[in-house]
Amino acid sequence: MTAPLHDTSAETAPVDPALGDGAGGGKSIEGRSLGRIAWNRLKRDKVALTGGCVVLLLIVVAVFAPLIVSVLGHPPDKHHEELIDPLFQTPKGALGGISGDHLLGVEPGNGRDLFSRIVYGARVSLLVGFLSAMVAVVVGTVLGALAGYFGGWLDAAISRVMDMLLAFPQLLFIISLISVVPNSMFGLTGTGVRLTVMILVIGFFGWPYIGRIVRGQTLSLREREYVEAARSLGAGRRYILFKELLPNLIAPITVYTTLMIPTNILTEAALSFLGVGVKPPTASWGQMLSQATRYYEADPMFMVVPGVAIFITVLSFNLFGDGVRDALDPKGSR
């Protein structure tokens, strides 16, 4: 079991020896990196690939939202009172007013186009989901690696903070924190402030999950022979942390990040559902669902559309995340 010593790039990073054995059996004896092995496994996982494709599609939709909406020509805030039954306040026509012109029907009451609002809602969901996960990953990786590598009082302090945060009533604190934030700060106003605060707060409560994993991995890695070898050859702390340890941490961090994004999307939707997330007229899926609570008897489609949008998004991320986890699992047989 000789661990590689002379790795230069992060791509061909030192890899758990078991991985090389498990994925062997190829024709040529070229060295295969962790990324290459994982990618080969992932390519064969149809379910995970489907999830990944849907995720990609959603990202495209979110990025090009104005373009997509302009094709059908219904801005998300435009009212269409002529499509609303004046007596019941529900959309005219079957299934919440679905037609070739309004692909997903219109909103009860004011007749806003649901397709446009869903497309714009994807922006909020993905933005908060991704960026809050990034916040959690950066903070969690730095603090987790520091705790695991240096140990001692630093480890004790960081570990206590993580334990405590994990035992906190999180949703309650997230709601409280957002509710005291004023309407303008950091030079932003309105929706900008709410998005920023949501990203920071959700990320803040997410970092201990990453931190715990990174700490555990660092603890076990720092005693490995190859790290010891590097140390005995005179490598400095910075070199060991960034060149020897970090590349081996990329796999678990990737897995937890892909699985954290859907959780964060659900949290964002929940906050908007409870009325503390983004405020109207900015469209968000959770807030659409909260408006749908008033119409669930008269116009169930209004509830189904954003609900299914959240479901598909979160499910795709979860399928993809599970696939990435299996692909990066060193115990995996394929």
Added chain:
Amino acid sequence: MNSPQNRESSPGHRPARKAVLTYLIRRLFAVVVMLVVVMLAVFGIFFLIPKWTGVDPATMFAGKQADAQALEGIRQKLGLDDPIIVQLFDFFRGILAGRDYTSAGDTYHCEAPCFGYSFKTEQAIWPILADRLPVTLGLAVGAAIIWLVIGLAAGVVSALRRGSIWDRAAMGMALSGVSLPIYFTGLLSLAIFSYGLGLVSNEYTPVEESFPDWFSGMILPWLTLAFLFGAMYARLTRATMLEVMGEDYIRTARAKGVREPVVIRKHAMRSTMTPIITLLGVDLGALMGGAILTETTFSLPGLGQAVLKAIGEKDLPLILGVTLITASAVVVANLIVDLLYGVIDPRVRLA
């Protein structure tokens, strides 16, 4: 965890008892620290953040139109001019021993456990909480029973019949369960079973008024909550069980001729239960503070609904009350779980 010293001390009587005692004391100390931190955090959120961002807390509690005199009154009544430490200390003393309030010359006594008076309704906090606790408790315990049964059964079957149609079906359901927002499943179930089919009630009835009505109103909230948690527990159970079944001691038991049902029941299930119990402790504790989303969706008058309203109104004493109940419940549940480990898993003794 399973070091030689611990092995030696567990069969002995005196050292074991002493270990339990020091352990309990250490844990109780951690409980107190945790509660203080939670309180500091709540105080910080509602006092320090407004201060940094240039908002007077008194205006936050009084509403925007309040005049200077009203603000001064609020400041005095709430002791907002006292240092934070003094306010914190007063609050703690109130919970343990009760405290006296002086307002416009009158003094009135608030009995322990005194969480103070609501900023909005001026009612004492503790009776409000005590009113709502049974709703939340009923929701959490009822749902927990359902999700434990379903989640464990589905997880164990999936692990033992890996790759079978049962495994695929159960794991597909579980993945949907963790991907569906709970308020969407809740609304959907209300639309179908209550409005559409008229099978169950969509209103909460207190259990002392009518048991069947209470039950009928709770079925959908229970099932909705249990669907989410059952899905998480099924996934965890399956993953743990698969790992455990590959352990050496399972092979040893089989090699010794222990029959398969016994291997599963007596050997595999024990270690599978360890992470399940851990999660159950955390989840039940957290739900004691109210399942905010479920209670909102089904209009259940529980703690979650109360605290959501209180946050919107910046009703600090009520928020503090609920957060403290939640935090205490989480910590106590964790303590019980830790003590249960030793009973369930023979490999784990007090560390």
